[in-house]
Amino acid sequence: MIDTADNSLATSTASYPIVVRDLGHWFGEDEARKQVLFDLDFAVDAGKLTVLMGASGSGKTTLLTLMGCLRRVEQGSVMLLGSELHGASEPTLVEKRRHLGFIFQAHNLHDSLTAMQNVRMGLEVHGERAMAHWQDAAAHLLSALGLQERLDYLPAKLSGGQKQRVAVARALVGNPDIVFADEPTAALDKDTGAVVVHMLKQLGRERGTTTVMVTHDNRILELADRIITLEDGRIVDDLRRP
Amino acid sequence: MMRRLEAFFEKLTGRLPIGWLQLVHNKMRFGAALAGVAFADILILMQLGFMGGLVDSIKFPYHQMSADLILSASDMNTLADGGPVPRQRMYEALAVSGVKSASPLYYGKIDWKQPDGTVRTLDTFGIDPARVTFATPEINAQLDVLKLPDMALLDRRTRNVPKAVFQRIDAGQPITFEAKGRTLTVEKLFSIGGGMTTDGYLIVSDQTFLNLFPQRAAGAPNHILLRLDAGVSRDAVAMELRQRLPGYDTAARTIDEAITKDTAYQTTQRPVGIVFGFGVAIGILVGCIIVYQVLSTDVADHIREYATFKAIGYPQSFFLGIVFEEALILAVFGFIPGVIVAMLLYALVSSVTGLPLNMTLVRAISVLIGTMAMCMISGAVATRKLARANPADLF
Numbered sequence: 001m002i003d004t005a006d007n008s009l010a011t012s013t014a015s016y017p018i019v020v021r022d023l024g025h026w027f028g029e030d031e032a033r034k035q036v037l038f039d040l041d042f043a044v045d046a047g048k049l050t051v052l053m054g055a056s057g058s059g060k061t062t063l064l065t066l067m068g069c070l071r072r073v074e075q076g077s078v079m080l081l082g083s084e085l086h087g088a089s090e091p092t093l094v095e096k097r098r099h100l101g102f103i104f105q106a107h108n109l110h111d112s113l114t115a116m117q118n119v120r121m122g123l124e125v126h127g128e129r130a131m132a133h134w135q136d137a138a139a140h141l142l143s144a145l146g147l148q149e150r151l152d153y154l155p156a157k158l159s160g161g162q163k164q165r166v167a168v169a170r171a172l173v174g175n176p177d178i179v180f181a182d183e184p185t186a187a188l189d190k191d192t193g194a195v196v197v198h199m200l201k202q203l204g205r206e207r208g209t210t211t212v213m214v215t216h217d218n219r220i221l222e223l224a225d226r227i228i229t230l231e232d233g234r235i236v237d238d239l240r241r242p
Numbered sequence: 243m244m245r246r247l248e249a250f251f252e253k254l255t256g257r258l259p260i261g262w263l264q265l266v267h268n269k270m271r272f273g274a275a276l277a278g279v280a281f282a283d284i285l286i287l288m289q290l291g292f293m294g295g296l297v298d299s300i301k302f303p304y305h306q307m308s309a310d311l312i313l314s315a316s317d318m319n320t321l322a323d324g325g326p327v328p329r330q331r332m333y334e335a336l337a338v339s340g341v342k343s344a345s346p347l348y349y350g351k352i353d354w355k356q357p358d359g360t361v362r363t364l365d366t367f368g369i370d371p372a373r374v375t376f377a378t379p380e381i382n383a384q385l386d387v388l389k390l391p392d393m394a395l396l397d398r399r400t401r402n403v404p405k406a407v408f409q410r411i412d413a414g415q416p417i418t419f420e421a422k423g424r425t426l427t428v429e430k431l432f433s434i435g436g437g438m439t440t441d442g443y444l445i446v447s448d449q450t451f452l453n454l455f456p457q458r459a460a461g462a463p464n465h466i467l468l469r470l471d472a473g474v475s476r477d478a479v480a481m482e483l484r485q486r487l488p489g490y491d492t493a494a495r496t497i498d499e500a501i502t503k504d505t506a507y508q509t510t511q512r513p514v515g516i517v518f519g520f521g522v523a524i525g526i527l528v529g530c531i532i533v534y535q536v537l538s539t540d541v542a543d544h545i546r547e548y549a550t551f552k553a554i555g556y557p558q559s560f561f562l563g564i565v566f567e568e569a570l571i572l573a574v575f576g577f578i579p580g581v582i583v584a585m586l587l588y589a590l591v592s593s594v595t596g597l598p599l600n601m602t603l604v605r606a607i608s609v610l611i612g613t614m615a616m617c618m619i620s621g622a623v624a625t626r627k628l629a630r631a632n633p634a635d636l637f
């Protein structure tokens with residue numbers, strides 16, 4: 001079913017939303033300095049669901065934060081949506097993040113804001129034009145996630161899975177080019193997990209939204225277009241569905 | 243109400259008013275913060291009120307004088323201190339062109355024993371009843387009465403005297419009281435009002451004054467009031483007088499200069515003035531500490547949310563905006579109860595002490611602006627905690 005992917009980057013980098021080359025990363029200072037990522041080279045396909053796998057401590061989260069402009073690239077190169085992240089200024093990184101959607105392990109909802117208002121925060125960052133029909137957009141997305149009855153609830157009044165779905169809506173409402181998710185299904189219940197992944201796949205087909213997700217969930221692995229496996233900071237396996 | 247305010251702040255900030263929503267979400271903390279800001283404002287407004295009352299009460303006697311210039315001892319700070327001025331200076335001054343007339347003013351303090359044994363301090367002016375010293379008609383109408391020995395005019399705003407006493411006098415029944423071994427008779431009243439250093443005022447003739455204060459020499463009043471010809475420059479004549487009169491014993495000032503000197507002295511050299519200034523500083527400090535505590539705790543409590551917003555792509559200015567939004571809300575919403583309570587206290591203190599405590603628009607606006615600045619500064623310090631919001635820690 002799954003073939004070993006061709007890792008060569010012969011094709012133009014422009015058609016890939018993310019191109020990683022010779023990426024290395026260290027943590028700590030002096031004696032404690034430790035390399036956690038080694039010479040990574042790969043490109044992520046547009047509009048596809050790419051899954052990162054690997055044992056705990058293998059560097060998946062670190063890789064995700066580097067690609068997601070949440071951590072500075074110190075060695076090698078990450079081209080994200082056509083911009084080099086290595087050496088990019090803080091404002092550039094902030095601007096880049098607006099094209100991304102993050103689904104964290106924890107929901108990180110703002111407890112003073114209703115579900116609608118939390119989702120609104122994902123839209124307001126794009127400025128006034130994006131806000132024109134924010135209520136429709138937010139309500140539509142929350143309804144698609146089964147929260148139509150909970151629009152004006154504060155997080156304290158929502159269950160764990162409901163909160164996570166609000167966080168998903170917040171990540172998707174701004175029409176991100178790339179969605180990064182780190183083990184989101186840990187916090188999503190079974191049904192919601194499937195709903196969210198199907199939604200991401202649909203966005204990939206309809207809008208070309210690219211998803212990079214860290215997960216070990218078998219149900220999601222079945223839906224993945226590509227599975228990259230890390231071991232001690234190195235890519236040891238890269239499988240693409242034909 | 244809350245919805246209205248939320249909509250109002252949304253209009254004002256042009257975004258979701260997160261600062262407002264965060265504040266009202268934690269009602270206990272919001273209430274405590276507002277109480278803290280209100281308390282600081284009350285402290286500041288009371289101190290400024292006392293200071294203003296002090297300054298106003300300093301001006302009152304000057305404003306009733308019929309004078310353009312005042313000659314005083316060169317070491318004079320207030321109406322009450324400084325040595326006597328040689329009467330000869332009065333004639334020298336009258337020789338200066340532009341000076342129309344002059345009147346001596348004697349100053350002393352007498353105690354007015356009340357039936358209950360307590361004492362009211364009266365600042366006592368001795369004036370020449372043949373000349374006009376004060377501009378107040380109710381004083382000038384009584385100059386003939388003052389010519390009789392031991393007759394006095396009493397300040398109807400003298401502090402802590404039963405109203406009945408003044409009503410009696412107004413009804414035509416004179417009162418008498420013992421002072422300095424003499425019996426003074428009060429047939430008529432006038433109105434100035436006490437200050438920090440006196441309960442009220444008494445006016446007697448220069449003859450009566452010298453009987454009350456036998457150690458004082460007739461030739462040496464405390465001040466000499468000068469009236470100028472119409473259209474003459476006060477400053478020019480004051481300058482001329484300074485050149486003509488020996489500076490070692492006599493200083494010539496316009497009334498405004500004398501008020502300025504008196505006020506500066508009483509507000510910055512006297513303990514009362516310094517205490518009030520200190521009280522204002524304490525108020526500001528208390529306000530800053532409370533606002534800083536509330537805002538920095540609030541930032542710390544929302545570090546994860548802020549880190550999430552950073553990941554979403556909000557710039558640093560957005561987070562500063564939230565903190566400043568909160569700071570300004572605390573300033574304005576704390577100021578409103580603060581100024582209301584302060585006005586009630588002003589009325590209370592005025593009625594009890596007779597000190598003129600009035601809320602002026604300028605003072606209220608200054609304190610509001612000061613409160614905003616205070617909250618903004620505390621907010622600015624609290625924003626240092628924002629640096630801890632690191633989106634890389636969220637995964």
Ligand SMILES: Nc1ncnc2c1ncn2[C@@H]1O[C@H](COP(=O)(O)OP(=O)(O)O)[C@@H](O)[C@H]1O
Nearest residue numbers: 027028036054055056057058059060061062063
């Ligand atoms: N902030 C950090 N400081 C120091 N070491 C870190 C930090 N984050 C991760 N590491 C180390 O980097 C390695 C990779 O971690 P991580 O990317 O979280 O792996 P994974 O997500 O695959 O479990 C681990 O050895 C971990 O201990």
Ligand SMILES: [Mg+2]
Nearest residue numbers: 060061062637
């Ligand atoms: Mg991880």
